Amino acid sequence: MIGYYGLLDLGFRSAVVFYSARHRALQEYEELNELISTLVVYFSVIAAVLIGVTVIVAGKADRFFPPSPRYQGDFPQLVLMIGISISSGIVFNVFSGLVEGFQRFDLANQARIVSFVIRYFGCAVLLYLGYGLVAMGLIALISQLILNVLYIVISKRIFPQLRFSFRLVKWQAWRRTAAYGVHTFSASVANTSL
Numbered sequence: 001m002i003g004y005y006g007l008l009d010l011g012f013r014s015a016v017v018f019y020s021a022r023h024r025a026l027q028e029y030e031e032l033n034e035l036i037s038t039l040v041v042y043f044s045v046i047a048a049v050l051i052g053v054t055v056i057v058a059g060k061a062d063r064f065f066p067p068s069p070r071y072q073g074d075f076p077q078l079v080l081m082i083g084i085s086i087s088s089g090i091v092f093n094v095f096s097g098l099v100e101g102f103q104r105f106d107l108a109n110q111a112r113i114v115s116f117v118i119r120y121f122g123c124a125v126l127l128y129l130g131y132g133l134v135a136m137g138l139i140a141l142i143s144q145l146i147l148n149v150l151y152i153v154i155s156k157r158i159f160p161q162l163r164f165s166f167r168l169v170k171w172q173a174w175r176r177t178a179a180y181g182v183h184t185f186s187a188s189v190a191n192t193s194l
Helices: 002-009 012-025 029-064 074-091 093-101 105-128 133-158 171-193
Strands: none
Touching: 012 029, 012 093, 012 171, 029 074, 029 093, 029 171, 074 093, 074 133, 093 105, 093 133, 105 133
């Protein structure tokens, strides 16, 4: 169920990749900052709503998806951690899209590798030490937050003109992004339906 949160991206990440490449090529740095600021605000609102839904659902999730008695107490905590992880990741899709739009796949891969190493080796160590699902959910949340921070650092490094301002939030930037992203969103819905 939490995996469906990604549909609220509405295809905007693909639009970030396209428009960041375009604005960079045309040296339209103000427009690129408008795009980033607008989508950070949009995704922050979406993430806040999703975190609220997660908090509500986490306490009742066992009614819809009954876990085995052994995991009855851990299940709500796990749902909460994974929901927060995925919800917060939505905001930072803006920065991962910027990195890909600037075609810095080397830096994007390095950030992902760091996150994966923390997540997978962390889970292996935790399992070895006898910890369970909640500890693994926590390591997944921590690795996601580290990945988010790395994308911001990389974005600032490759685009030194990057700045966020509520003054740069523009309805027109959101509409242009939505118009571009509708095709990706349609494909995502179709893929998820499959």
